[in-house]
Amino acid sequence: MRSPRPYSLQAGPGVPSLTERRKAATQLDIARAACELFATHGPDGTTAEDIAHRAGVALRTFYRYFRNKQEAVAPLLAGGGAEWRNRLAEESPGTPLAEALERAVTRSLTGPVALSEGLNWTRSLLRAAEDDPALRAVWYRVNQDSEEGLVPILTHLAGPAASPLQIRLLAAAATDAIRVSLEVWSTTDTPPSGPDSPADLAVRSLRELTRGMAILA
Template sequence: MRSPRSSRPYAAQPGPRAPSLTERRKAATQLDIARAACELFAEQGPDATTAEAIAHRAGVALRTFYRYFRNKQEAVAPLLAGGGDAWRALLAEEDPGTPLAEALERAVVRSLSGRQAVEEGLEVTRGLLRAAADDQALRAVWYCVNQDSEEQLAPVIARLAGEGADPLEVRLLAAAATDAIRISLELWSATDAPVSGPGSPAELAVRCLRDLTGAMPLLR
């Protein structure tokens, strides 16, 4: 179990180190495998999908698959994590002092709409979440990715909130914002609603965000 961190302030985060060529190649291979896994899970379901089939679809050897992932369900994690990485990066672009409610909504909408690559990624997520409905291990990966995203979001929110922000309020807001996106994607994936407009992930996420965070002191 991870140790609680709500009782201490968030330290300033060092700037990210540029990845090496080896690290970039590793990440690209993992993402290729993740895409292949998501496609196969959506096409034929988790039960009919094997690690061998995923490796073949990704164009890698089976030993390469197992170098990066312990099982077939875990293979989808890099693709799912990419969505959280993108939205945190958009939020991090906001200037400190910007009203947090505005910053959060703007980042959520930008991350869930507006570009063809985003729309294609949402359709992949829809297929995967539908496949996860009957696969406990796949759902566990989804929840773990969201938990990791929440923990990485807290320092971003703390920076925007400024010095003196209550660590408890920061954690609560990070949890609420993460759950707003998670719930919106889960609800949307169970429907045939479009990727934009009424019933879209962006619209649902903003609605969830407002309902979950409306009374939070950090947003007043």
Template sequence: MRSPRPYSPQPGPAAQSLTERRKAATQLDIARAACELFAEHGPDGTTAEDIAHRAGVALRTFYRYFRNKQEAVAPLLAGGGDEWRALLAQEHPGTPLAEALERAVTRSLTDLLAVGEGLAVTRGLLRAAADDPALRAVWYRVNQESEEKLVPLIARLAAPDADTLSIRLLAAAATDAIRVALEVWSTTDGPTLGPDSPADLAVRSLHALTDAMPLLR
């Protein structure tokens, strides 16, 4: 696989205000607390009050941001998708899509932060979600939102004549490749790096789902 060509996307919206950054930081603190408690005690053994206390915030602050305890994990789950889409956004238009997707997936799932925090948290949450429909619903919603955000990135990298159906199908397949890989990995004691790691399973899933797609030929 060749090295990626550097690409600097156009500047986005204005930087977040201090208030917005504080809000995001508080939400992430609550999400981390919820993930820790779910892993320790399971969703049934955890209350919103427990999460607020662990996060060091008032219960009213918890409910200002989240409707229920399961929703509290969404910011942390969404972080993985944000990371891999950001890596894909760095790819230069004209880079073969198959290379761009595989490179972004691999980098996001072998990044030190992902290995150190994200993957361990995801494994615990997915195990907890096995018996909690509300927690599974949050996981599926986060993946659906990530898929929708992926569409314009793929459209930017695809050939000018790529049709909407093909772009949407590739976005769905790429998202599901990562989702299924993480779900399968979470049921095992597999490593975070190397064979049978999330990155390895995700790349294998990506090839299985996308190799026959016209956009990647």
């Protein structure tokens, strides 16, 4: 999953302040450090002190942002969901939802950051999570947050004819299509692009999970 897009350097309505941008950058540095250590030593072989040292921050800074070492990877995992929601939000109301969803998924999983860094981080973390319930819980929470973030975007795109139930079901299906695809891909050594890549698997999964949904008709 992709890292969050860089923030605008100019503050304004809805744009994070300089302090907020610095905070986000520090959190992402800590997340990358945690991911590197988890990939090398596993969660059990990594401490919060190790992560703070690798990230170049004080231990108290680590705990200012995260409750435990597993929570530290959340910014990396959440970045991909934020990116694909941003892509979906760029679609125009009235665009067929199936088309909009597939385009957003494909663009977010084949972008330069996803292919160069994000997907490899995600694969490493999902492999580490196989034997770490706390790390899996972070992954599931990130996906739940992403699903909830989809609801207002889908509501806007679908228009007033769509019911809240239809919107919620579509948000759940779309989120699970990406989640399951990434989990399956992470168990393989398949490259992040091409056949059986996350984008390929996600589009196929999305079609399977949403087949027959009235909202897409």
